Amino acid sequence: MxxxxxxxxxxxxxxxxxxxxxxxxxxxxxxxxxxxxxxxxxxxxxxxxxxxxxxxxxxxxxxxxxxxxxxxxxxxxDPVVFKLCELVCRSTARHAAHLQQYAAGTRRRSGIQTHKSHLRSKVGSLQGVN
Amino acid sequence: MxxxxxxxxxxxxxxxxxxxxxxxxxxxxxxxxxxxxxxxxxxxxxxxxxxxxxxxxxxxxxxxxxxxxxxxxxxxxDPVVFKLCELVCRSTARHAAHLQQYAAGTRRRSGIQTHKSHLRSKVGSLQGVN
DNA sequence: TCACTATATAATTATACATGCATATAGCTA
DNA sequence: TAGCTATATGCATGTATAATTATATAGTGA
Structure with missing residues (x-):
């Protein structure tokens, strides 16, 4: 790489x-x-x-x-910066959407925070971002 | 954007x-x-x-x-990270090549460092990067 | 339960960096 | 030259963050 x-x-x-x-x-x-x-x-x-x-x-x-x-x-x-921003922007939006999608109905089952169980603590700051 | x-x-x-x-x-x-x-x-x-x-x-x-x-x-x-790294990697290599290409024969004519006149101070750290 | 392994976290320190203010430098015009 | 505008730079300060060490937590198996 x-x-x-x-x-x-x-x-x-x-x-x-x-x-x-x-x-x-x-x-x-x-x-x-x-x-x-x-x-x-x-x-x-x-x-x-x-x-x-x-x-x-x-x-x-x-x-x-x-x-x-x-x-x-x-x-x-270097116009590549715009391409980069576009990619990161889309990726970030996906992530935010993913957080919101699962934030509601998850519980903390084990000690380690898996992706889903870790959502609740972050979604608050992401409301209305898209 | x-x-x-x-x-x-x-x-x-x-x-x-x-x-x-x-x-x-x-x-x-x-x-x-x-x-x-x-x-x-x-x-x-x-x-x-x-x-x-x-x-x-x-x-x-x-x-x-x-x-x-x-x-x-x-x-x-998110595999986009590899795409991002690839783009930045290429862009960085272009920049490094550009620095080396012009580093030799430039002089500082005006106070502001344009791209070419600013090269000399940076190329040193880039030798053998590609 | 205890011991063991794997991973995460807390506390500390050192360093990088963004910001704001003051000032310096460069170029223009008279 | 002086005075003006535009831009860059030096300095001080607060904040974020990476690295290190020590410790805590979670899971496994006896």
Whole structure:
């Protein structure tokens, strides 16, 4: 599957994607390149914070950037991120649906929480997610 | 792209995948269900640590588990993880190749580090990765 | 019941990281 | 040059998390 030497790098990429603010930035870039200020306007974060997230995305090779006069345009460098988000999104929805489906009628029979018996403690936070 | 209510959940999933040890666990499960002890043997971590990572994977819905006698078998719950790893792996390899390709003949002309001028500081850690 | 094995959890420590504020740097225009 | 805008960076702080050790829990069999 993953060459041992790649594991750390692949994990790092997942980690970079594992930040809500950075996912929102990538969404903001889905329509095309945008300046830092535009992104700051789209999201409601402060400029230094967005800049730092952009630097992290850039280092990971997920976005590219180009200066134009006084502004810097960022853009998505590898569209695979959208594919990834789509897959994870669907998978997450499946999981949430699965939790809700079984949450009602299960009891805790043995010590270890199997998938079904573990549901009840998590579903609460998932209501209305889809 | 991602519904706003989903962003946090999707990010959490990426984050769960963004840990080398957990990726290795998923790899160990690629051939089929395995007990905790078997996984501990495959990787070289200690048992409590592996158990905690397994719990995190379980909570994220990425693995399932089933007790059999005294042992607990874990298995991959959603094969999408392999697709994700494959995509990220390829993307990472592309990025690494891109870094190496341009690393040699670039100079720093302006203050902002564009993709090419930023390469030199990163390529060192990527030698021999593919 | 007791001993044994397998797994999970609690407590601790160290480290990574996101955030916010202040400030520095780069480019533009006059 | 000075003054302005846009972006990046340094620093401090709080929080999340991975790893380690010790211990608890669950299941098996005598």
């Amino acid at each position: 993953i060459h041992e030497k790649m594991v750390e790098l692949v994990a790092r990429r997942f980690q970079v994607l594992g930040e809500p603010c950075r996912l929102r930035i990538l969404q903001a870039l889905q329509g095309g390149p945008r300046t830092v200020n535009e992104i700051v306007g789209d999201l409601d974060g402060n400029q230094p914070n967005i800049s730092k997230h952009l630097q992290i995305l850039f280092d990971a090779g997920l976005v590219g950037r180009e200066r134009s006069g006084n502004s810097v345009f960022y853009s998505v460098a | 991602i519904h706003e209510k989903m962003v946090e959940l999707v990010a959490r999933r990426f984050q769960v995948l963004g840990e080398p040890c957990r990726l290795r666990i998923l790899q160990a499960l690629q051939g089929g269900p395995r007990t905790v002890n078997e996984i501990v043997g495959d990787l070289d971590g200690n048992q409590p640590n592996i158990s905690k990572h397994l719990q995190i994977l379980f909570d994220a819905g990425l693995v399932g588990r089933e007790r059999s006698g005294n042992s607990v078998f874990y298995s991959v719950a």
